[in-house]
Amino acid sequence: MSTNRIKSSYNSWKAAFVFLFPFMLLYGFFTIYPLFNGFIMSFHTGRFGIGEEFVGLANYIKMFSDKHFYGALLNTLFFVAISTPLIVVFGLLFAVISNSRFKGANFVKIATFLPYVLSISVITSVWVYIFKPHIGLLNNVLMNIGLISEQIMWFDNSLFAWTTITVATLWWTIGFNMIILIAGLQDIPHSLYEASSIDGANRLQQFLFITLPSLSGVLKMVILLQVIASFKLFGQPWLMTGGGPGNSTTPMVQYIYETGFRDWNSGYASTLSYMLLFIMVIVAMIYNRLTKEKEV
Amino acid sequence: MKKIMVWLLSLTLMMTVIAGCSNEQDNSNNTGATTGDAANANETSDTNTTKGELVFWTPFGGGDYEFMKEMVDEYNSTSPEYTVEIVSKAWDTYYQGINGALISQSGPDVFITHQSKLAELIPTQQLQNIQEINSSIDWNEYNESQLAGVTVDDVQYAVPLDTHAAVMFYNNEILERANLTAEDLASANDMESWNNILEALLPVISQDEHVLDIANSGANTVQQFWSWYVLAVQDGGGYLEGDTVIMNDEPGVEALDILIDWKEKGYLKSGIDDGASYDIFKSGKAAINFTGVWATGNYETNPDLDFGVMPIPAINGQQKTWGDSHTFAIPSYVDGERQEAALYFADWINSHAVTWAKAGHVPAKKTVTESEEYLNLPYRSDYAKVVDQVVYYPSNEKLWSANDIAAKLINTAFIGDITSQEALDLAKEEIEAIME
Numbered sequence: 001m002s003t004n005r006i007k008s009s010y011n012s013w014k015a016a017f018v019f020l021f022p023f024m025l026l027y028g029f030f031t032i033y034p035l036f037n038g039f040i041m042s043f044h045t046g047r048f049g050i051g052e053e054f055v056g057l058a059n060y061i062k063m064f065s066d067k068h069f070y071g072a073l074l075n076t077l078f079f080v081a082i083s084t085p086l087i088v089v090f091g092l093l094f095a096v097i098s099n100s101r102f103k104g105a106n107f108v109k110i111a112t113f114l115p116y117v118l119s120i121s122v123i124t125s126v127w128v129y130i131f132k133p134h135i136g137l138l139n140n141v142l143m144n145i146g147l148i149s150e151q152i153m154w155f156d157n158s159l160f161a162w163t164t165i166t167v168a169t170l171w172w173t174i175g176f177n178m179i180i181l182i183a184g185l186q187d188i189p190h191s192l193y194e195a196s197s198i199d200g201a202n203r204l205q206q207f208l209f210i211t212l213p214s215l216s217g218v219l220k221m222v223i224l225l226q227v228i229a230s231f232k233l234f235g236q237p238w239l240m241t242g243g244g245p246g247n248s249t250t251p252m253v254q255y256i257y258e259t260g261f262r263d264w265n266s267g268y269a270s271t272l273s274y275m276l277l278f279i280m281v282i283v284a285m286i287y288n289r290l291t292k293e294k295e296v
Numbered sequence: 297m298k299k300i301m302v303w304l305l306s307l308t309l310m311m312t313v314i315a316g317c318s319n320e321q322d323n324s325n326n327t328g329a330t331t332g333d334a335a336n337a338n339e340t341s342d343t344n345t346t347k348g349e350l351v352f353w354t355p356f357g358g359g360d361y362e363f364m365k366e367m368v369d370e371y372n373s374t375s376p377e378y379t380v381e382i383v384s385k386a387w388d389t390y391y392q393g394i395n396g397a398l399i400s401q402s403g404p405d406v407f408i409t410h411q412s413k414l415a416e417l418i419p420t421q422q423l424q425n426i427q428e429i430n431s432s433i434d435w436n437e438y439n440e441s442q443l444a445g446v447t448v449d450d451v452q453y454a455v456p457l458d459t460h461a462a463v464m465f466y467n468n469e470i471l472e473r474a475n476l477t478a479e480d481l482a483s484a485n486d487m488e489s490w491n492n493i494l495e496a497l498l499p500v501i502s503q504d505e506h507v508l509d510i511a512n513s514g515a516n517t518v519q520q521f522w523s524w525y526v527l528a529v530q531d532g533g534g535y536l537e538g539d540t541v542i543m544n545d546e547p548g549v550e551a552l553d554i555l556i557d558w559k560e561k562g563y564l565k566s567g568i569d570d571g572a573s574y575d576i577f578k579s580g581k582a583a584i585n586f587t588g589v590w591a592t593g594n595y596e597t598n599p600d601l602d603f604g605v606m607p608i609p610a611i612n613g614q615q616k617t618w619g620d621s622h623t624f625a626i627p628s629y630v631d632g633e634r635q636e637a638a639l640y641f642a643d644w645i646n647s648h649a650v651t652w653a654k655a656g657h658v659p660a661k662k663t664v665t666e667s668e669e670y671l672n673l674p675y676r677s678d679y680a681k682v683v684d685q686v687v688y689y690p691s692n693e694k695l696w697s698a699n700d701i702a703a704k705l706i707n708t709a710f711i712g713d714i715t716s717q718e719a720l721d722l723a724k725e726e727i728e729a730i731m732e
Contacts, residue, residue, distance in 0.1 A: 011299075018306040049399035050419055132514070133567030134504070135575055153567040155514045156711045242515035246708040261392050263697045263730055 041270040048266035059271035069272065071247055072255035073279070079251060080230040083166055087226050088219070090170060091177030096211070098178065099185045109182070113175035120172075124239035127168035131155070131240075158248035161241045165249060168236055173229070177222050184218030185211070220291050224284065231280050252276050350380045350638055353397075353407035355390040359593045363655045367645050376644075378637035380406075391416075391696075398422040401629040406638035411445045411621035414453050415691040424626045426452040429635050433643045442660045445688055446623050454623035455642040458649070458657035460589050461619030461682045462522045464609070468602040470583040473500040478604050481584075487554075490611040494563045497583045507563040509582035510555075512710055514569030520555070520710065521703035522618040523586050527551035529687040530612040536690045536698065539731040543702065544720035551612065552709055552716035559710065566711070577603075589682070592656035592675050605675050607682040619686030622657065658683050698727045 042059055046052040063069050098109035115123060130137045131154040142148045154160045192210050201209070212219075234253035237243050243250030252272065260269025356364055361384045368382045383404070385393055391413060397403025398420040409417060417423055426446075435443065442456035466481055474496040484490040497507045511519035525535060533547025542548070558564040568576065577585035578598050585591075586608065595603055608617050624642035626635050645652070649659035650669045653676050664670055671677045689695055702723050709719035 015302055018302070019309075021306075022310050047419065049395075128514070128569070128571075132569050132572055134565065135572050151565075151567055153513065155569065156566055238515070240515060242517070242704075244515070244517075244704060244707065245711055246704055246713065258697075258700070262700065263694065264395070265730075 038270045039274060041267050042274050044267040045265070046267065047264045048260070052267060055267070059268050060275075062268065063271055063275060068247065068255060069275075072250050072252045075247075075249060076231060076233060076251040076253075076276075079162070079165070079233050080227055082162075083169055083230050084223060084226045086166065086170055087174055087177060088223055091174045091222065092181055092215075092219075094174060094178045095181035095185055096207075099182050109178070112178055115172050116175040118172070120235035121239065123168055123172045124236060127164060127171070128240055131164045155241055156245055158245060161245060161249045164240055165233075165236045168240060169233075173226075177226065180222055181215065181218060184215045188214040224287055227283065227287070228280065231276070231283075346375070346379050347377050348379075348634070350378050350405040350634060350641065351403075352380050352382045352641075353385055353390075353394070353404040354382060355385055355387045355408060357384055357387060360590070360655050363651055364645075367648055367651050370648065370651075371641060371644055376637070376641070378634060378641070380641055395420065398627060401627070403627065403629075405630045405634050406624055406626050406642065408457070408622050409454060409625045411454070411456070411623050412689045412695055414446065414448065414623070414625075415693050415695060417625070418448065418453060419693060422628045423453045424628045424630070424635060426455060426626070426639065429626070429639045431636065431639050431643070433639070437661045437663045438646075439660055439662055439665075439683060441684060441686070442621060445621055448691055454625045455639065455646070456660035457622040457624060457642075457646065458652060458659055459619050459621050459683045459686060460657045461607075461679075461686050462519075462526055462586055462617050463589055463605055463607055463679050463682060465577060465585040465587065465591065465595065465603055465605045467577070467580060467583050468604060469580065470497065470501065470505070474583075478606065482606055482609060485610045485615070487611060490609070494558070494561070498562060501583065504581060506565055506568075506576060506582040507584065508558055509568065509573055509577050509585040510564055510587075511568050511570040511573035512559075512564065512707065513567045516570040517703050517707045518699070519570065519573060519587060521699065521706055522588075524548075524551050524555060524706050525618045525687075526586070526608055526616070527554055527612045529616045529618075530610060530614050532613060535702070536692055536695075536727075538690070539692070539728065541698075541724040541727050544717065544724045548720050549716045552706060552720065554612065555706075556710055556712075556716065577601075589656040589658065589679060593654060596675075605678055607679050607685055615685055616687050617682060617685050619682070619688065621660075621688075692731075694727075694731055697730055701726050701730075 041052070043054060043056055044052040045055045045059065094108065094112045098105050098112065128136075133139050133151040133153055133155075136154075138154075139148070139151050142152070152160065154164050188211065192214075193206055196206055196210060232253060233251045234257065237249045237251060238254055238257075241249045243254050253276070256269050256272045256276070259265050259272060352368065354361065354364060365382055368380050372379045394403070394407060394409065394417065397407075398417060399422075401422060414423070438456060439459075442459060443452070446452055446454040446456055464481070466478065468478070471477065471481070476493060476496060480493060484493055494507055501507060510523050511517060528534065528543065528548045528551040531547040531551065533545060533551065534542045535548075536542065555564070559566060573585065573587060574591060574594060576582050577587075577591075578595050578601060580598075580601050589605075592605060595601055607615060609615060624638075624645075626638045626642075630638065646659065646661045647663070649661060649664050650667065650673075653659050653664070653670055653673060656676070658676070658680050659665055659670070665677075665680050665683075670680075689699075692698065705719040705723040705726075708714055709716050714722075
């Protein structure tokens, strides 16, 4: 190599380092370091920052006989199972609508995406106001049109409470998936549709045999991202139902938060966190195996 | 030239990052505060006589914050040695922040803490013993039970600011419909007369009105927990004794059964969440509302609401109620002179706390609560005596965790999923498990 090439390659590294350094500093300090420190904390017990002591695997053993752990885990898995298909399907539906040629398509796209811009406190406030009995919007509307004669107690029943959480989440996040899917839709060559309609295919057939297969790569990614996001559920139940009634809508992250930041048992909270991470990694691995493209 | 630009740009980037990091320590989420911006040292007007500035953390937002800020501004206008910068921190994560500050020995110079939180903060060994700070405070001016509340094992860990208790608000207009007066409410000193009142109110309310208004649903059912607490302690029952739960004893179970009975008789409707409990009474749709004294300022803002407030009568035995206190605490990591300034500031606020009384709380100094100005405030003097009726929480490091668990289980029984005895037995089991 000539000295000029060596020099310019060194210069690029220098520049790269300079630009990356601030980020790496913060990232190392606030993300990488806690990652390792948390793992070490999971082998300790005692109150955060005051008196921790090493207890080996005691926390992990405790976790396996902790009914609250199983309850929270089941709640999280339940939410992943019901919310993922809903959010992906509705995301796809709105993507198709927004991408079509009808007059209001652009308005639909903007209206569907707008909630995603709002913060969690805002959306949960809005939906609590809609669902709350007596003075909330939904019950009053349902009563006025005669569909119900008594207040529906949206937060006093496990299934209803999950409904409020799921509806709020749907409204909030389908916009994000929609945008990704619109990009995927626009990648599909128009000639495929033209050719198929010449051959007599109807809209449904076009959707099933052209659109869906072409979107499969994007869809796989969207589903995985949604699964991961659903595993991390915290804000909606925390602000809307408090994890209630009882513990019926308490997901894993809330249990971790209460253990670590309410009870100050940082060791056990770390244990629970690593268990959640472990489960998510397993799920992602299974998912990747199931959706692997057959090598041509 | 290009190289210089690259270095300049990266330098600027790094400076921005560092500046952003250092501002993080004092900047915090302001909840609805208008002027609570916490930039460093911008309140100091007269740099000649002020030695510095104390940072004062509060969990207050809305009306509470406005009243406290008014007093802090007044204090700063007296040109003290150390001015005070008030910070309105988000309530949701307030105590997480306090714990973090105390453990890392870096944070505010003085802060507000609930009296019931002291037991959790004392183990950080960062709460300064108030008696060891030089001052000329006349502690006789303070209410005795408040002072006792901030003293643990003969060490005074905080300076009381106020008591806020659960009281009874009532709607005069609805009472009139049933030919009832405030006198009738005040003299409901046993279960029978109380039930007579509820019975008399039920037929005169319309379909979207309520006889009793107590938050019992949704993310925050603490008010229902307090109502249980009131009924239980009135009957001589209790909640915790040291690390032992006694809430599932007979008075506790009966207290929960009373709440459920109110629901079944139609006096207390399900589905009232925390926010709604204020809105419903404020809009004139409830005859009786059990809530904290802090609601007074809120209800006053509706000129069409004809209401009154009084201590909860002795419906289940003795006239006792739930309550807690706000107090000032000073961290040990604050150095000597600033500690003295912080203590002086706290006492000054207490002397001028007639402004704080406008937020609904009962000030800690007898000189204030016996003053003409305080007694002339509408409503506040009606419940001032509630201070001596409060059965404070026991001192326990895991108290707020226990409260959370208790509130959830009481709510589960109220909804009807399990019986009162089952709920309280479970509460005993779970609370004692986290007490280890």
